Amino acid sequence: MSERTTHESAPSSSLGDSLARGWDDRGDELPPADWGRRPGARRTGTVWLFALIITAMAFGHAWFSDELTGQAFLAWATIFTAISFQAMPFLVFGVALSAALVAFVPTSAYRRFIPDKASYAVPVAGASGALLPGCECASVPIAGSLIKRGVAPAAALTFLLAAPSINPIVMIATAVAFAGQPEMVLARFTASLLASVVIGWIWVRFGRTDWLRLPSQSTTPGASSWQVFRESMLHDIMHAGGYLVVGALAAATLNVMVPREWLLTVAEAPILSVLVLAALAILLSICSEADAFVAVSLTDFSPTAKLAFMVIGPIVDLKLIAMQAGVFGWRFVVRFAPLCLVVGLLSTFLIGALIL
Template sequence: MLPANTDRRTRSRPTVSSMHIFATLLVLGIVFGSDLSAWVATSPALRTGATVFTGIFVQATPFLLLGVLVSGGIAAFVSPAVLRKVVPKNETAAVGVSGLAGMALPGCECGAVPVSRRLMDQGVPTSAALAFLLSAPAINPVVLVSTAVAFPGEPGMVLARFLGSLATALVMGWLWTRFGKAEWITARLADRGHDHGTSTWATFRESARADLLQAGAFLVFGAAAAALLHLVIPDWVFAHLAGQVLLSILVMAVLAVILALCSEADAFVAASMSMLPLLPRLVFLVVGPAVDVKLMAMQAGSFGRGFVARFAPLTFVVAIVCASVCGYLVVGAR
């Protein structure tokens, strides 16, 4: 009887979701909007921060919405079996095909994790599934177009991001082919995330809603962080980083891991940091979709913590190297 009562109390305990937090912040913004506007207007620094935040949010939102719709459509209407049928038997070639398939099956980082897991379960080589995991959120058309819009007049940033991200996916896939071990990935748990009785439109709505809430929350966080950087960090710090390319590359790589931005919106955050050279900002764009705190948590749930302990640090290093090399060749050390 005691366990049953405990379960009943647990089930009746209210939970706080991201929707509750979003609704609360929205209500607070509506109620205190005029007071906040007056407060911001009294400070030039706050006006600058508000301008940065608004600019990033307004520019990134259309691409975020488009990415969410595409990701939801893939979850509902595209089966991983489609990719499995075209993957070559040769594992080395399979990595190349799966990496390039990221252009045809775009989606956010969050959606790429379960898709990659399903690919493994359907017989696709692990190395190929991991290449798809890294390429799909980074080289799809939505991400590349958003990068072009965020960096007008700098087409090299689009090419360098494509090459750096694709190189990261291929190198990690081929490294797994050579050194990876099956026991590093946990056995598949019971699949509770796919209901065969659910209609495709219901799947689309639920996937799009979940992606929008999660990606939207990280966009707000990232835009706020970028605005805060403009407010609290003195100009001499950015000037020092601008003169220390290696240090600025490392700082931007770590920032990408911490901010965990959606790949459809991260280019606008990077573009706002115009006080830094292009190369460190490119590293930010390549590292972010490959490894961040959000992805590590999702990968731990799908593949196991042992996998993340090996895969994430190596991906971090490979992404920095690939981004730096491709960026130096395309845009130079500027």
């Protein structure tokens, strides 16, 4: 059987079945670098996207700076700039770390620390998210790199969700924002970790190979470690960066279009307020290191609603959806994002009732 035929037959099995057989099975090998796309096409397209956006902004500033001074436009521009500049350092950090994992860490290292059985690997990956500083922009390329190195997709996706939700910087920021409320810090950590692990276990059981576009190798065969690092970082920053810009554009537009008065009218409804702040977290796309300060400012809402804002945002927001689509494909996103939202809400209601 040819390699191409093997890959075409893989979608008929689930990721859980694949993990049960082991990752040495030929049906679970990563596709070749040019499988399903023209080499270099995606990178070139993203470069042109960046060039087009930068050129449009430059000409727009030169020609329309005097006219485009309305309150709505200024708010939109401020939000777009804030999201982009806030997320970009973490994106660069995540891409650099991802490239380092590809170039310098042997596959055997992951086998040593991460259990082979997916059901055990998921909680280990979730707990490891508490060790690595970074936001959701950094976790997406890192998760892609982990899958490239042979880590089970369910474990990599669990890390993708847990790292921006429970890392030390986020926990410290939450403790500072909710000073004198340690129960809120505990609730956020518990609800986020629970949601991440449950989602990972669900993906082990029900996820399918044809839903997840596995990241392709973007480096030259036989290249040195430093050349692999450079090529991987260039590929990932141009790829994920374009989707970050698209997500920031969508988040800024919706941020301006949602009237604050709509939020205040539902703040007193227990369940509806939780759903509204969860939706707001998706639309605002605030970095997880800063969302606690926004949540604490929403004084009209209940503690459980504020918890929903902090749990949902790091696992499903507009810029995260866009970046996941760029790395793993839209077939993955349309299934994974709703799963994250539902499990995140259930975890919020459960932990909110027990702790808050």
